[in-house]
Amino acid sequence: MNRIIFIPMLLWWQLSGICSNAQMHGNWGDQGNGTYVNPVIPADYSDLDAIRVGNDYYAISSTMQFSPGMVVIHSRDLINWEIIGHVVDDLTSISPQMNWDRMNCYGKGIWAGSIRYYKNKFWVYFGTPDDGFFMSTATHPAGPWEPVHQLWNVNGWDDCCSFCDDDGQLYFIATNFAIDPKNKKKYNIHLFRMTPDGRSLVLESDSIVHQSHGSEANKLYKINGLYYHYFSEVRTEGRVMMMARSESIYGPREIRQLNHVDQKLDREPNQGGLLQTPAGDWYFLTHHGSGDWEGRPASLLPVHWTDGWPIVGKPGADTIGRMVWSGEKPISRKRKISLQSSDGFNTGKLNVQWEWNYQPRPGKWSFTARKGFLRLYAFTPIHSKKQTSVILRAGNTLTQRSMRTPNNVASLKIDISHMADGQFSGLTHFSTTSYSLFGIQQEKGVRTLVYDNNGKTTSGITVGEKFIWLRSSWDSNGISQYAFSTDGKSYKPLGSTYQLTWGSYRGDRIGIFNFNTQEDKGYVDIDWFRYDYSH
Template identity: 65%
Template sequence: MKLRLNFLCQTFLLVTLSATVFAQKTESWGGQKDGTFYNPVIPADYSDLDAIRVGDDFYAISSTMQFSPGMVVLHSKDLVNWEIAGHVVADLTRISPNLDWTKMNSYGKGIWAGSIRYYKNKFWVYFGSPDDGFFMSSAKDAKGPWEPLHQVWNVSGWDDCSSFCDDDGQLYFIATNFKLDPKNNKKYNIHLFKMAQDGKSLRMDTDTIIHQSSGSEANKLYKINGLYYHFFSEVKAEGRVMMMERAQKITGPWEIKQINHVNKNIDREPNQGGLMQLKNGQWWFFTHHGSGDWEGRAASLLPVTWVDGWPIIGKVGKDNIGNMVWSGKAPLPLQPAIKIQTDDDFSAAVLRPQWEWNYQPRNDRWSLSARKGFLRLMAFQPIKPEDPNKILLRAGNTITQRSMRTSANEATVKLDISGMADGQFAGLTHFSTTTMSMLGIKQQGEERLMVYHTDGQESPGIKIKENVVWLRSTWDYQGQNRYFYSLDGKNFLPIGNVTQLTWGSYRGDRIGIFNYNKLAEKGFVDIDYFNYKYAK
């Protein structure tokens, strides 16, 4: 049922349903025609969020782990409708060679949580990689170009960093050491450093531990009304909750308060995120849900109410601690023309920003210029091709998008397969580290077969004589996926079984286009278009 609640001049519509493992209470999501919104505002894998307001625009970043380009940048005008603006990291090998197509052995690592800030007339992004330390880049425009990635500190066992520029221009850096510290025999120590004025190195002599608790991460620093605020999350009996410290000096002493409650099975632990004040004085928090389902860690928007100088996130309870809010009045007039991009006809000189490769791609084996209006994927051998259950995780040049969790999803790709060679397999896929399915064309000698592959098993295959094929995947709100194929682009026939989309290694399901050859570096496919329609 729906109840109207009024608290501190903000009216929110809460949707109350029985306990569920899903990150949304209904199939509705995002902006509604009546000026309200439903959480999540993005029902897809936008994890480890941070967000800021710059003038009339809002920007957010989301971790991408081993996908390339890395650290996606989002843009909004209303905090509800978002589009993909670009990426910060063009070359993942500047982080580690393990993220290259030659290695592909760091799934779930790579680019973890970070922060986006705007000061000194630039956007600044800092992030951590669990095995490789901290990195940064800056740009005058959030869409890029971003400066080449710079390593701030080569260290392992650290995460969840944020930069901060004080009123006097002094730069600070905060992060968590999640490994056991031999000095105090504790894990999850939160450290504060001063930075050099160019923001590219830490002053190690200023290292100070300002907090330690179970699982204390998700660090952000703010200065609001003359006070310093340190946002973080920690693990309590109820789940991972949001916390806040405040102090008159950045070095402390700090007061501390819990600012939200969670029901882990229902709320899915909103925590990583960014605190923002609008021009009208309202405060909001853009966050991910830390416990993921098949769509990954989705993004929600929560109201912020100031109580006794503390920013309480969500609906304020009798104990002055916030609770999850699943819908409400939109903070600003909605801009529905802004949306997450999906379609591509490959007519541009560069790939559109919705695309991310699985690991750093091999650039000499794909092209947008070899055939105008097509993406050409040239096949080469995957790493460990003998493993049929995991072959796609280590097959180069697999290009992907996030799978959205809506009531109806339909993705269609048109392939010209006339350039295929013996041993080649190319087509459409859904994959995570726990499950993988593929529908595509496999060439054996001179024969081409339409093959459905799942859980390491392949269908017998249907002989294909045509040079052009259409492949389609559909899935619903529950993540039930079904494949189809067509030889004329009009009549689509089902093939294979209904499968359940899954997540793994803190990543949601990906839909992608794959192409590899287990026998040799031979063959190619030309992709005419990729169309992905999702329900609103």
């Protein structure tokens, strides 16, 4: 094959200093001087896959139980990203367990998938650990996407990818991680042919192409006439990137390790997508597999082709790549774009950054009841033996990702004049390991400011005003301090600080909650939500 030469970037800084700066102090993304710092997305964009179509880059990220599901993001330079939509509007088309009245899929739901462009359409395939594999197509990645179609009803599988060969034949690759109860660490990777419409597997074509400890994160490519199967596996040092290549899609294969990892310093970059710019340079957009309170953020790593192998990161003496934390931007564009975060609720629909915790309850939220406001009707949380935290059982909780940046301020203006006894509404941070609630609680007609930190409550003032302003501020260490205002100008803190946390493969979520522990009664009107974050 023709050897691909990568021109080294300038300013690759030493690992220790930049790791400390990026991870501990929140430096990230476009630096405004032609360089960038990893992570390029300092928030929970896990299980990434990415492609280039023309001069545009598109990526998808898993969303577990959040709705709408499977977020789609877009970039023109691989550094500045914006959210453009989601693939799955209705999670109940996948499983009733992801509905507001079940809420039974923490750590499950929509896992890793792949995005590809062929036959004049975008194709997304993904799986859930309990319900099997699903797919959808769209003529534009922002949607609308076709209703999801179940490709295969199976459990114990994950990390799939579709592939269209030069002759138009479609293939599907995925991992069976539940093959042997006695040896759960060894996973089989299977390859199938698909029917021409891409909606069914040819099950009799099943072929096991690899087995190793934790082998998943599958992607298929064809580069310069060779087939490349990307995957990850668990070795002594941690989860590393691997690549198999062959002249035939069925092998025989050569296999090589592409990078080294350090679980504490670089947090195991592994799942992602291999990309080539129009100029011919190669990169790998990846999540960091070891989650922290912000989740699994995304970094962009250079790819150096060595003897036909795409080595990810900075090659060492053993020609295996290491994590790098800074470099020149792949594409020179002066315009800086930030992931959307604020919403004035005046367009008649939710902005694309929002995701409900589970499929929301129809009729319990509205943009038409009061123009320019989001109305949330309160109802009782479900009963669950698995979850004792009320926020994990309360439907219609509206969320978005919490960023790991030096300065984060999320504010909410809320009309509380139509609350009912038993109702509690306001701002929340939560994961499956901890939570905090900050807002107004009404009992016996009296509305009181309440801060609930994992069940330990602190009460503030009695609120007689129609509006209350609530705020959470946190830093790059994930330490949040709540504050309130009765005039929208002067804010006062209440209660102790709260440590944002990680749980069930998800980072912390900032959100708006509204529930009633007594009956389905009362509502609040959200005027606006503003979330400012910085470099």
